Amino acid sequence: RIDRASSRASIEGRTRRTMQRTAGIDLVLVRLGPARSREPVVPVFLLGSMGVPCRSSAGSVLGRAPSGDGRVARRVAPLGSVRASVSEVGEPVGRAAKVLSALSPESMLEAFDASQVFVTITEGPRHRLVWRNRAAVSAFGPLEVGAALFDLLPESRDLQPLWDRAFGGASVVVPTRRIRRSDVAGEHRVMRYSISPLRDREGMPVGVIQFVTDATAEADAEAEATRSRMQAAVAVAVSGAVDAVSALRALADALVPELADLAAVYVFANTGELVTSGETIPPLVLSVSDVLRRAGDPPLAMDRDEPSRWGAVLAAGSSIVIPVDAGLLAELRDDVVMTSWLTKAQASSFAAAPLMIAGEIAGAVVVMSAGARPPYGDADLSLLDEVTSRAGAAISEVRARARSHRVAARLQAVLLPGDPPQLAGLETAARYVPGGKEDPVGGDWWDVVDLGDGCVGLGVGDISGHGIASAALMGQARIAMRVAGQAHLSPGELLGLLDRHVAEAVDREWHDGEEDTQFFATALYARVEPGARCLRIASAGHLPVLRRPACGPTEIVWAPSGPPLGLGMGRYQESVVAFGPGDLAVFYTDGLVEERGAVLTDGIDRLAAALGRAPVDAPLQALVDLLLAEMKRSTSPEDDVALLIARPRVPFPSALRAGQVG
Numbered sequence: 001r002i003d004r005a006s007s008r009a010s011i012e013g014r015t016r017r018t019m020q021r022t023a024g025i026d027l028v029l030v031r032l033g034p035a036r037s038r039e040p041v042v043p044v045f046l047l048g049s050m051g052v053p054c055r056s057s058a059g060s061v062l063g064r065a066p067s068g069d070g071r072v073a074r075r076v077a078p079l080g081s082v083r084a085s086v087s088e089v090g091e092p093v094g095r096a097a098k099v100l101s102a103l104s105p106e107s108m109l110e111a112f113d114a115s116q117v118f119v120t121i122t123e124g125p126r127h128r129l130v131w132r133n134r135a136a137v138s139a140f141g142p143l144e145v146g147a148a149l150f151d152l153l154p155e156s157r158d159l160q161p162l163w164d165r166a167f168g169g170a171s172v173v174v175p176t177r178r179i180r181r182s183d184v185a186g187e188h189r190v191m192r193y194s195i196s197p198l199r200d201r202e203g204m205p206v207g208v209i210q211f212v213t214d215a216t217a218e219a220d221a222e223a224e225a226t227r228s229r230m231q232a233a234v235a236v237a238v239s240g241a242v243d244a245v246s247a248l249r250a251l252a253d254a255l256v257p258e259l260a261d262l263a264a265v266y267v268f269a270n271t272g273e274l275v276t277s278g279e280t281i282p283p284l285v286l287s288v289s290d291v292l293r294r295a296g297d298p299p300l301a302m303d304r305d306e307p308s309r310w311g312a313v314l315a316a317g318s319s320i321v322i323p324v325d326a327g328l329l330a331e332l333r334d335d336v337v338m339t340s341w342l343t344k345a346q347a348s349s350f351a352a353a354p355l356m357i358a359g360e361i362a363g364a365v366v367v368m369s370a371g372a373r374p375p376y377g378d379a380d381l382s383l384l385d386e387v388t389s390r391a392g393a394a395i396s397e398v399r400a401r402a403r404s405h406r407v408a409a410r411l412q413a414v415l416l417p418g419d420p421p422q423l424a425g426l427e428t429a430a431r432y433v434p435g436g437k438e439d440p441v442g443g444d445w446w447d448v449v450d451l452g453d454g455c456v457g458l459g460v461g462d463i464s465g466h467g468i469a470s471a472a473l474m475g476q477a478r479i480a481m482r483v484a485g486q487a488h489l490s491p492g493e494l495l496g497l498l499d500r501h502v503a504e505a506v507d508r509e510w511h512d513g514e515e516d517t518q519f520f521a522t523a524l525y526a527r528v529e530p531g532a533r534c535l536r537i538a539s540a541g542h543l544p545v546l547r548r549p550a551c552g553p554t555e556i557v558w559a560p561s562g563p564p565l566g567l568g569m570g571r572y573q574e575s576v577v578a579f580g581p582g583d584l585a586v587f588y589t590d591g592l593v594e595e596r597g598a599v600l601t602d603g604i605d606r607l608a609a610a611l612g613r614a615p616v617d618a619p620l621q622a623l624v625d626l627l628l629a630e631m632k633r634s635t636s637p638e639d640d641v642a643l644l645i646a647r648p649r650v651p652f653p654s655a656l657r658a659g660q661v662g
Helices: 008-021 072-079 091-102 105-114 134-140 154-167 216-239 244-255 311-315 326-331 336-344 378-415 468-486 491-509 600-613 620-632
Strands: 027-031 043-048 052-055 061-065 118-123 128-132 172-178 190-199 205-214 262-267 285-288 320-323 347-357 360-370 426-433 442-452 455-466 521-529 534-540 545-548 555-557 574-578 584-588 641-648
Touching: 118 134, 154 172, 154 190, 154 205, 190 216, 216 244, 216 378, 244 262, 244 285, 244 360, 244 378, 320 326, 320 378, 347 378, 360 378, 426 442, 426 455, 426 620, 442 468, 442 641, 455 468, 455 584, 455 641, 468 491, 468 521, 491 521, 491 534, 521 584, 545 574, 545 600, 555 600, 584 600, 600 620, 620 641
Parallel strands: none
Antiparallel strands: 027 043, 052 061, 118 128, 118 205, 172 190, 190 205, 262 285, 262 360, 320 347, 347 360, 426 641, 442 455, 455 521, 521 534, 534 574, 545 555, 545 584, 584 641
């Protein structure tokens, strides 16, 4: 109830607040007159949304409510009566009431027809087309009156449930939606929909009215803003990266979640990898949104006998959208893990853009939409193309590094020894493990050389750096060590010769013009002398040997250390260590014991402890596996490892000439 002193503004404000607080009230009719008066009331103003027609006793439309049965009395009852006089409300409102009561349906249609808002009216539960205004016809062309609307517009059938809800009495608002049906100019507009029910004077449903406003300009402006933000973010992220892989990872991270729920960057060694092969190519970098992580880690696609159906499109330099539909799931039917993950992730589409260099495909960026994100369209492909165009330099560098790595890996495989020789008086086992970094090809090596007369040369070394240069220099150093050993030089003399050889090789072949690359190496060489049951050792700045006696604790043997190889300044002293039947000697490079941020000697102590726990008579290959497994948790994955273990056979025939065991 509102007292006589209330102004119109206070009446309207209080009424609106009551509507906001009270569930179920969609329209309020404010009337004039005493609370208990039986005289006909005069409507002053209506509050509510356009929808259910509310008519005066003369049949004129007073207003529309979004839902309910159209009987105004039921909608007004919760508010009670209004006490206000005509003079307090004002004469203009009374005149507005008279205008409302005098309106005819024809005049309303004329007003709709002159509007720039697209208006459509249907009748019945099948939504048969009754009328469209001139703006709708001009924009999208004529449609057959009397036909079911969604038979005429099958591409918009996903909207039919909303029309069904409106016919049932609910008002539906769709904020923005890019329609699938193009307008007369061939454009796909972005629209904002308001769909409301139409009822007769008795409140029975007769049809639906739809008001559509064109939000294309607004959506295009937002898309352009998104495009600018994305380009700026990618430019900053890629330019600030410290290396090529980091640049590509920054690119993927910039796409998620702004444009995608998943982004992956692939780099191909050659176009044939994509077009002619069904082999799985893992992504170089992968970025996944927090929402998508709930579906679990994305699986790699299965190896297939046939190439992908979209590889040729990318190879031709075109971007492509791949819907996650029944066709794709059928193609992946043998990959239960992938199809299950796509379903769980609610994936709706993929988009792929080629990364082109000099007219040749060098990689691809693949993004995925899932959940509430709409499937990708042409506008998304355009943005993806613009963003990925900034990755060309990084892709070129990654491919160049990949080619260099393949060459270095092949070179290293040729230069490293195979399995150690089987010797009559000495068991040996060795392993080379590449590092886990971007360029795992390093300069670590090991070697076992039969020197004759029962003597054996054992060596390990580590050339600084990674890549082709380190691998090539490693090969030269290993071969020089082998030749010098077979010349029966002592360990100290051998390292002195090797120091000069490495220095000359670096000066001759490994200068990079203005910026010289400084190469050096650490190495340790030991000569097994069975007659004396000892090891004669010399070290060029290398790590200590571990010795595990057949009976006794593990010892860390630090030989007198000379300067690293390649400096041309070395004189190398020798030390002699007991080495009898059943004893173990372990030689290794720093990749096995080094840990970022930790003291190197701590890693050596952990390796010695692991050797001490192992059975002294264990097979040497099993012992190699054990030590690598024990140290895996505490060593850095960024460096390669060379590991060599030796054990004199029992009995140790001092006069037996070492030879091949057939």
